[in-house]
Amino acid sequence: MTSSLVPVFAALADDTRWDILTRLGSRELSASALATELPVTRQAIAKHLAALTAAGLVSANRSGREVRYRALGTRLTEVADELLAVGAEWDARLARLKAVAEQL
Amino acid sequence: MSELAVTRTLHIAAHPSAVWAALTQAELISEWFGETASIDLRVGGTGVMGWKEWGDFPFVVEEIDEPRVFAFRWARSPGADPLTTPSTLSRFTLTEQDGGTQLTVVETGWEEVGGDIEAAMEGNRQGWIQELDELQAFLEKQDSA
Numbered sequence: 001m002t003s004s005l006v007p008v009f010a011a012l013a014d015d016t017r018w019d020i021l022t023r024l025g026s027r028e029l030s031a032s033a034l035a036t037e038l039p040v041t042r043q044a045i046a047k048h049l050a051a052l053t054a055a056g057l058v059s060a061n062r063s064g065r066e067v068r069y070r071a072l073g074t075r076l077t078e079v080a081d082e083l084l085a086v087g088a089e090w091d092a093r094l095a096r097l098k099a100v101a102e103q104l
Numbered sequence: 105m106s107e108l109a110v111t112r113t114l115h116i117a118a119h120p121s122a123v124w125a126a127l128t129q130a131e132l133i134s135e136w137f138g139e140t141a142s143i144d145l146r147v148g149g150t151g152v153m154g155w156k157e158w159g160d161f162p163f164v165v166e167e168i169d170e171p172r173v174f175a176f177r178w179a180r181s182p183g184a185d186p187l188t189t190p191s192t193l194s195r196f197t198l199t200e201q202d203g204g205t206q207l208t209v210v211e212t213g214w215e216e217v218g219g220d221i222e223a224a225m226e227g228n229r230q231g232w233i234q235e236l237d238e239l240q241a242f243l244e245k246q247d248s249a
Contacts, residue, residue, distance in 0.1 A: 009108060009214045083110055083214070090112045090209060096136035097126055098114060101205070104122040104132075 008079055011055035016040055017048045021071055024058055028068040113208040120198045123205045124171035127196055153178065162186055166193065173197055177213070 011017060020034060031049055035042040049069055052058040056075045060067050116123055126132045130151070133141035138153030138161070147168055154160040159182025167175035175195035179186040192213035199206045 012108065083108070086110045086211065087112065090110060090211070093136055094112055094114050094207070094209065097123075097207075098116045098118075100132055100135045101116050101118040101123045101126040104118060104125060 007055045008057060008075060011051050011057055012079070014048070016044070017052060020045070020048055021052060021057060024069050025071040025073075028061065028063075028070045030066045030068050034069075108212065108214045110211045111208065113206065115201065115204055115206055117204045119203075120171040120200050120205045123198055123207055124174070127174050128168075128170075151176070158182060167195065171198055 012021075016038065019038060023029060023034065023037065029037075031042060031045045034045045034049075038045065040048075049058065049060075053060060053069075056072060058069045058071055060069055062068075126136065128143065128145050130141045130143050133143065133153070138155055140154035140160075141151065143149065143151035143165070145165065145168065147165055149165045151163050151165070152160045153163065161179050161182055162185065163176045163178035164186050165174075165176050167173050173196070175193060177186045177191045177193045180190045180192065184191075190213075192211050194209060194211045197208045197210075199208075
């Protein structure tokens with residue numbers, strides 16, 4: 001477990017943040033635009049965006065007077081890779097466990 | 105309830121009592137998990153999975169329902185206390201099937217965080233996390249976008 005991924009998992013551990021992230025995965029949106037799409041306040045959106053930004057999951061880009069956010073795939077790929085590695089460890093362990101149990 | 109989980113299921117051509125033994129007896133655990141293993145098999149009992157290369161990872165037994173459910177929480181760092189430092193929960197369920205055993209393992213707890221990060225995130229851990237396949241679906245959508 002890479003310790004740097006702990007905040008990423010924590011940031012993902014919230015349904016509103018996940019909702020925000022999936023929306024930002026398809027297009028860039030401002031905090032105000034997100035607030036009109038989701039049943040949460042503008043302040044709550046700002047807080048979630050700060051958490052996602054801190055975890056490296058989204059980046060902010062200034063576009064004229066507006067700040068728009070988009071999802072960063074790299075960080076999510078790291079998360080997926082980490083979990084795939086954990087899964088691969090289990091595959092190897094369970095294959096050995098099966099051999100042990102079947103010889104008893 | 106949905107949360108970030110690594111899940112594996114497999115069929116083992118052995119009775120659940122044999123699979124149970126392989127899961128819970130130190131001398132058998134060391135044949136498939138760590139290179140060395142110790143276990144105090146009772147809820148709250150502690151044990152260690154050891155590797156020459158990576159060190160000794162302590163765990164605490166959290167659930168025993170012989171021969172159906174076995175769960176332990178193990179530390180992510182060698183020598184660390186699984187109850188006070190980041191850890192994951194590995195939960196095994198055994199079901200008798202066609203004279204053998206269907207074994208499922210689910211490892212959860214990836215979102216567990218340390219104190220200062222938790223403060224930074226303002227708690228709010230009531231929410232759920234998507235499972236890995238949903239995450240992958242999202243990533244694939246991103247790749248094709």
